[in-house]
Amino acid sequence: MLGEIYAWLEAEMNAKLLAKPPAPSYAELVNRLNEELRRTALPPALEEGIRIQLARALASIIELRVRKIAAELYQGREPRDLTAEEERLWGSLKRVLEMPAKASGRYEIVVFLDKFPIISTSDFKQIGPFNKGDLAKIPTEDARELEAKGVVRRFKLT
Structure with a gap:
C-alpha cells in the first residue's frame, strides 16, 4: 500500500x-x-x-x-x-x-482613522494595507461595518 x-x-x-x-x-x-x-x-x-x-x-x-x-x-x-x-x-x-452579485453594487469612499491591515471585502477583493488618512472605495456593506468598529469614517461630500 x-x-x-x-x-x-x-x-x-x-x-x-x-x-x-x-x-x-x-x-x-x-x-x-x-x-x-x-x-x-x-x-x-x-x-x-x-x-x-x-x-x-x-x-x-x-x-x-x-x-x-x-x-x-x-x-x-x-x-x-x-x-x-x-x-x-x-x-x-x-x-x-x-452567487449573484450584490443587488446594490454600491460603493463608498472611506477614510481610515489609523493603520489597518489588508482586508477581504464583501465583493471578494483584497485591498490594503492602509495608513491613517488613506482613502479607499469599498462596498457600502463593508464601509458601514468598518465605521461601526471605529476603523473608518465614511467620506461624504457636502
Missing part, C-alpha cells in the same frame, strides 16, 4: 492536471491502509513509522491536488478525477462563483 501511495504522489508531482486517485475517497483509502496494517504483524515502532510516512505522503498529495483544483478554478475549467472530499470542496467553490 505504501508503494501505491508513493506512486500516486509521484503521478501528482509529474502531471499538470489531477492524477487518477487509487480510491474514490481519502476516507476509503485510509480505511484500506488501516485494514492492511491490522493484518500485518509489525512491531509497534515500525507500524508507527509507516503511519507517519503515509500521513506525510497523503498530506503532500492533498496539498498538490488542492493547488491544481484552484488552478482549474482560476482558469474557468472543471477538474476531473476528484475524490469525494474534493468533489465537496469543488462544489462549494462553484457555488461561490455562481
Whole structure:
C-alpha cells in the first residue's frame, strides 16, 4: 500500500492536471491502509513509522491536488478525477462563483482613522494595507461595518 501511495504522489508531482486517485475517497483509502496494517504483524515502532510516512505522503498529495483544483478554478475549467472530499470542496467553490452579485453594487469612499491591515471585502477583493488618512472605495456593506468598529469614517461630500 505504501508503494501505491508513493506512486500516486509521484503521478501528482509529474502531471499538470489531477492524477487518477487509487480510491474514490481519502476516507476509503485510509480505511484500506488501516485494514492492511491490522493484518500485518509489525512491531509497534515500525507500524508507527509507516503511519507517519503515509500521513506525510497523503498530506503532500492533498496539498498538490488542492493547488491544481484552484488552478482549474482560476482558469474557468472543471477538474476531473476528484475524490469525494474534493468533489465537496469543488462544489462549494462553484457555488461561490455562481452567487449573484450584490443587488446594490454600491460603493463608498472611506477614510481610515489609523493603520489597518489588508482586508477581504464583501465583493471578494483584497485591498490594503492602509495608513491613517488613506482613502479607499469599498462596498457600502463593508464601509458601514468598518465605521461601526471605529476603523473608518465614511467620506461624504457636502
